[in-house]
Amino acid sequence: MTFIMTTQKQQTIKLAVWTWSWVATLAIATFGPRFIWDDHQLLTVLAILTNLANGVMMIIANRKYFNIMDELQRKIHLESLAITLGLAVVVGLSFSLLDQTNLITFDAEIGFLVGFIGITYLITLFINRSRYL
């Protein structure tokens, strides 16, 4: 295994760890006030701050992950991100309009947009990889 591959693997693991840590702290900050500490305000603020700090660490890990990619890998991810960002803005605003004009019966929650971003990124990555590799 080459030095680059080893470094990439290590960085992928770090990114995965920070991502799971962010998801876990998000779950704690979401459900903790109701099910664990009975709406204690200080604990809720601490849980949100911990989640925010984990999110920042996840972003830093993601930046490092990008910086150790080679130029083709970076191109594949950048193209996927560009499409995902564009679609997230356009589809997100259209979805919000549907909610505001009461054309849909449910609320346009942020969770839908996050899910849409994740799925779009995965699909565009898959398509871009098959184009170049």
Next chain:
Amino acid sequence: MKNKLKVLRAEHDMTQQDLAQAVEVSRQTINAIEKGKFDPSLVLAMKLSRLFKEDIETLFIYED
């Protein structure tokens, strides 16, 4: 853009993995360049040029 990477690699008896390691990219990147699916950056082109001791113009053929 066409290139002579595959020929030169064969002449030097190198695998895609050997070449990838020598110029610090992934094997998939070397494969994509050889197939003409991806044009390398100037830095990578110069690394390849130095490695094979060939001019960039010999290694890569630009076509309009």
